[in-house]
Amino acid sequence: MRGTNNHGFSDAGLRRLRDVLAQHIEAKKIPGLVFLVSRGGQTHVEAFGTMRHDGGAPMRGDTIFRMASTSKPVTMAAAMVLLDEASLRRSRAPAVAWSPLSTTTTPTSRCC
Template sequence: MSTGGSAGGSVGGLSRTRLARMHDIMTAHVERGELPGLVTLVSRHGEVYVDAIGSLAVDGAEPMRRDTVFRIASMTKPVTAAAAMMLVEECRLRAGRAGRPAAARVGRPQGAHPAGQAPRRHRPCPALDHPA
């Protein structure tokens, strides 16, 4: 386990107890064979915790390293959601609050929408819905 920070009970505000628990849980995933290895990274207030567990491949020939590069796919929504939640935390974005109907934003007269359909409310974070 690799950590940065002081010798006290926390690392940059992160609990050593919780970091150890996360290590144990992640190690259990590797030991059960769910994946050959993984790297966890937690950063808070400029302090970084990195933990590399297991190996790069099932054969276990090369160990996982903290600087291992991973190929990721279908990660746009989770990455966007994490970025959006950071903006929410900084009070720079309001998540989940409906705005004006979409038609009003593009210059249609209020109430001008397809027959039988109510105007849709604009949401500032549709990527957080994860419909797929």
């Protein structure tokens, strides 16, 4: 999205994005959404619709979503890119070695 009128994004590009996302809400495919676009150090966030199909509170820019297992494919794709770039190396080290909690807790099968 070229231009500098709206936080480094073109007004036309943001309008197109808003229109497409609004169509999904109007078609009742989703009750609401929050989108974030970041480019060149500039970030644009907007919220549309409500939190439930039957209404409820409006979406906000800081709405927290339950992602559940949807983040696993994204994490795996990111790991594969890092492996490809040699920024991440395969090792046999236990995952706990990478955890910020590794000095205070030891994960077991009971807690995971």
